Amino acid sequence: RARDTLTDETVALKKVRMDNEKDGMPISSLREITLLLELQHPNIVELKEVVVGNHLESIFLVMGYCEQDLASLLENMQTPFSEAQVKCIILQVLKGLQYLHENYIIHRDLKVSNLLMTDKGCVKIADFGLARTYGMPPKPMTPKVVTLWAAGCILAELLAHKPLLPGTSEIHQIDLIVQLLGTPNENIWPGFSKLPLATQYTLRKQPYNNLKHRFPWLSEAGLRLLNFLFMYDPKKRATAKDCLESSYFKEKPLPCEPELMPTFPHHRNKRVASTAVESQAKRSKP
Incomplete structure (x- = not known):
């Protein structure tokens, strides 16, 4: 989960797995990007853009966030x-x-x-x-x-x-x-x-x-x-x-x-939060 600093919108980042790729981006990721850029429907996840981090191995798909x-x-x-x-x-x-x-x-x-x-x-x-x-x-x-x-x-x-x-x-x-x-x-x-x-x-x-x-x-x-x-x-x-x-x-x-579907606690966020707390606790041990 990330925040778009220009729009303040919450988005999802999906990292492209490079897995020792020597010839560029994996074909499965290229297919996913190509298809999602063409698709626009309320029941299909939205691909907003593709961004690159500090290294060419750090390629992320920026997608609409779902809880x-x-x-x-x-x-x-x-x-x-x-x-x-x-x-x-x-x-x-x-x-x-x-x-x-x-x-x-x-x-x-x-x-x-x-x-x-x-x-x-x-x-x-x-x-x-x-x-x-x-x-x-x-x-x-x-x-x-x-x-x-x-x-x-x-x-x-x-x-x-x-x-x-x-x-x-x-x-x-x-x-x-x-x-x-x-x-x-x-x-x-x-x-x-x-x-x-x-x-x-x-x-x-x-x-x-x-x-x-x-x-x-x-x-x-x-x-x-x-x-x-x-x-x-x-x-x-x-x-x-x-x-x-x-x-x-x-x-x-x-x-x-x-709109009348029940809302639920964000289980994925809880899992990430508990992992972060555990990691912090381990780092804090003398």
Whole structure:
């Protein structure tokens, strides 16, 4: 966190990790800067400028300041978000995603720790280091991204107050998906048997979709939305635009307005402050 001495505005500084780079700035940082300079949307974090410190290794992105990230909030909240508040959060995420997709950008690292929230309840998608532009025909992209089935998992985590698919490895992750959604096959996912690794790994036989058992209290519209987000067949999976039109957001409890979201203690600031106090105490010891 920093203060702009010209405008007196509080901003966030994100240091570019150089990590022994010999050929200039890392490609992920260049992509993030290039994309963020083009993007302007209330639910996308704002890049104000790029500044250089005393050394070329000290390069910082100056960004709009958000008081919280959702991961810290979920970890520290004494009472979980209400369903109306969950709807408010996920609607903003979907609006940001719709804007990105309309501009041919995929984020590829959506998770609660990359969703920031201001004290006025405005949710902003952040961390575009893995984001890429796409077009037709699609260009090859590395499959080594971190976050899988992002929007559906975020909604489910907010509703359940814990991660939906906490896999400890890729194989474990696949097994948890099969336990929850059933074993994929050609009927529900045409072309599944032709996937490169489909014949190299035997999935457990599990014929049922267990979303309703995991969320027994959720309305039919809510379950329908989750199911559309978790469709195995990419052609049937809901887009951000589809989700925004879901009847789930039109039924009670209705989404609360962002301005009516509760405010929270600044957990990140507390953590930094306590670390600073500990460091000062250590320096003061004789």
